[in-house]
Structures are given as C-alpha cells and as structure tokens.
Amino acid sequence: MKINGNAVRPGNVIEHNGRLWRAMKIQHTQPGKGGAYLQVELKDIRDGTKLNERFRASESVERVRLDQKEYQYLYADGDMLTFMDNNTYEQVTVHSDLVGDPKVFLQDGMTVTIESFEDDPISVMLPDTVVMEVVEADPVVKGQTASSSYKPGKLENGERIMVPPHIESGTRVVVFTADGSYSERAKS
Numbered sequence: 009m010k011i012n013g014n015a016v017r018p019g020n021v022i023e024h025n026g027r028l029w030r031a032m033k034i035q036h037t038q039p040g041k042g043g044a045y046l047q048v049e050l051k052d053i054r055d056g057t058k059l060n061e062r063f064r065a066s067e068s069v070e071r072v073r074l075d076q077k078e079y080q081y082l083y084a085d086g087d088m089l090t091f092m093d094n095n096t097y098e099q100v101t102v103h104s105d106l107v108g109d110p111k112v113f114l115q116d117g118m119t120v121t122i123e124s125f126e127d128d129p130i131s132v133m134l135p136d137t138v139v140m141e142v143v144e145a146d147p148v149v150k151g152q153t154a155s156s157s158y159k160p161g162k163l164e165n166g167e168r169i170m171v172p173p174h175i176e177s178g179t180r181v182v183v184f185t186a187d188g189s190y191s192e193r194a195k196s
Contacts, residue, residue: 011071013063014046021053021125023070024061028053028125053130074123074130081118089114089132091122100129107132110185112167113140134185139194140164141180148173158190 016022020031029050038044043064050059063069079091079100089111090101100122104111106129113134114120121133144162158170163183171190175181180194 009071009073010068012065013067013069014044014065016046016048016063016069016071021072021074022050023072024050028072028130029059032058053125072125074125075127076121076123078119079122081114081116081120083116084114091120091132094119102129102132106130107134110134110188112165113138113183113185113188136186137182137184137191139180140183142171142175142177145171145175145177145179161190 014036016031016034018031018034022029022031030053031048032051033049035047036044037047043066045062045064048061048063050061051057052059077093080094082090082092082099084090084104085101087104088101089104089107090099092099102122107114108131115138118134118138120135122129123131123133140163142161143164146159146161148159157173159173159175160168161171161175161181162168163181167188169183169188169190171181175190175193182191182194183189184191
C-alpha cells in the first residue's frame, strides 16, 4: 500500500531499496529554505542494520502489511526455537535472534505473536509482561526507607533486576519483557 513520505510512523514497516525496514524514530523538519521533510531512522528487519532517510510529502513509499499470528512456545534446540499454532497444530522453528534480548523471559507454553511477510517469519514478540519468581534478594538495609530505594534481586531464569525493599526471596513479581525492569508484585 503506497503512503505519502510524511505519513510514516514509528513501528511502520516499509519497503525501501528492495529491503524491508521498520521505522524506529521520526522527526518532522522544516528548514528555512526548501520544503519540509520527514527524517526517519530505519532498521532492517532481517539483519538489524540502521539507515537514516529523508522523505518528502511529494514522495510515496510502500508500506508493508505483516501477518501476525499467535503461537505457543514449545522448546529450544540450540539457537533454534520451536513454536506451535494452537489452531492447526502446525509447528514453526525460528532462530532465537528473531526474539532479540527478551528471549531470556521466554517460558514453556508462553503465547507469543510471530510476524511474518509472505509466510517468512520476521520477528517474535513476547507479551509485554511476564510473572517470575525472585529466587534471591538482598536483605533490607535498616533506615533505607527512601521511596526510590531498590535492591538487587535474582529471578528464576538467572536475570538480575532491581526490586523494591519489601520483595523477598520466593515472591512472584511482574517484569516488563522489553527492558527487564520490575513492574509490581504478582497478584496471588
């Protein structure tokens, strides 16, 4: 689908120079001389290379629609991850690089969304948050009652995060998968 060059938004996937790019950041610029343009930071979907490109309103770019489908995570075999479609029971195996850094939060049976272009998986998106158990937490230092004080904690998957002082070993917490930060104590 063709769109104006100034209609690109962060998260859009476009076809440019024969490759698929995801718009990461955009900035509208109106120089004193000449026409306005959109400065876009693009990231190649397949290899992760970055490119800064200028698009004017008079230009048109090809916006690509990606198919999104939910899959259930089954198991890992080296660097390869296997997922299953819950409706058709069809299995898909992808490289762990498609998940990126949040792959440390991938859990057995987790439902993820796989984006694909022309039946070729491009990325795997985990849920925004996961519930994990804190297996190790430093004791609270007496007198450390500032509202912004946090202490180191270790999750069941080995990741270290900063948790509030009231969190103890054995407590289940909600963690953001994007950056691995503490969100809240898990309900029940």
